[in-house]
Amino acid sequence: MLFKGLLMFRILCVFLIFCIVLVADNLNKDNKKNKIYVQNEYISEKSKIDDFKKQCDNNGRESCVWLAGYYLYGKDNVKQNVQKGLELYNKACNLDFKEACEALHTIYFDGKNELNIKKDFNKSFYYLVKICKLESKKCPNFKPNKDFKNYINACDKDFGWACYYVAISKNDINLYEKACILNEIKACFDLGSMYESGNGLPQNISKAKKYFKIVCDKDDSYIVCSENRDAIYGSKDGVSANFTQKMQVAMEKCAKNNAMECFNLGTYYYNGDNVTKDFQKAKENFKKSCDLGYKTACEAYNDM
Known part of the structure; x- marks a missing residue:
């Protein structure tokens, strides 16, 4: 009877030890999962920042703005670099991203003591001009x-x-x-x-x-x-000395959607300025310039 009691006690102890090992193993697995999750989260964040850098290098304006915020305030394992942040905002602004220009205008208009950026009305004014050119209604x-x-x-x-x-x-x-x-x-x-x-x-x-x-x-x-x-x-002789160059520049810039140069190109063809008159080409260039927002070109196009 005593023997049976000892046997049952030993079986119970073995069972308890087994349970403890099983629980410990599960806890260990959970911890590993948590560590992997945290690590993946970090890798994902780092990957995202690397993507922003690549896109910004390729003139991705929004990516430059995102990166600017990371550097300006030292977010998500990115070492704070205020100058770098301002440079990235400026890059996006120069790429005609209005929100970046507005951010810089506000930063210099108000100043940022926590970032050691003092008020600078000259710089604030510069970015306001950019904003006005991008959105004149403001x-x-x-x-x-x-x-x-x-x-x-x-x-x-x-x-x-x-x-x-x-x-x-x-x-x-x-x-x-x-x-x-x-x-x-x-x-x-x-x-x-x-x-x-x-x-x-x-x-x-x-x-x-x-x-x-x-x-x-x-x-x-x-x-x-x-x-x-x-x-x-x-012009002294009535003929432009550098007309060929001007014509080439106008054609290249019109192809890049420069409204003024499309209009200039139209006037060359319309007036026959050192080129054969071509009203069809003049009309096409006036229309393109008009579509790009140049009012005088619209009037010229409508008159044809």
């Missing part, structure tokens, strides 16, 4: 606030860049002119463009040439200076 509706008054005060003290900022925001021609007088070349260029196209001002080719000449006298790197030099400065 500029006339800009609501002045306390910080905006700094620009007005700076304009009153004859800072041309500040006058240009306020001119864009208020759509104020007088301030465009003041900014131009104060050597803000971008203001002179905008005035020339408005007078040329009749967009925002009554069309006046003579005034357009006047403002473009101011631009080109100070900075001939603007496209209008090289491609419309004869129109701006006049």
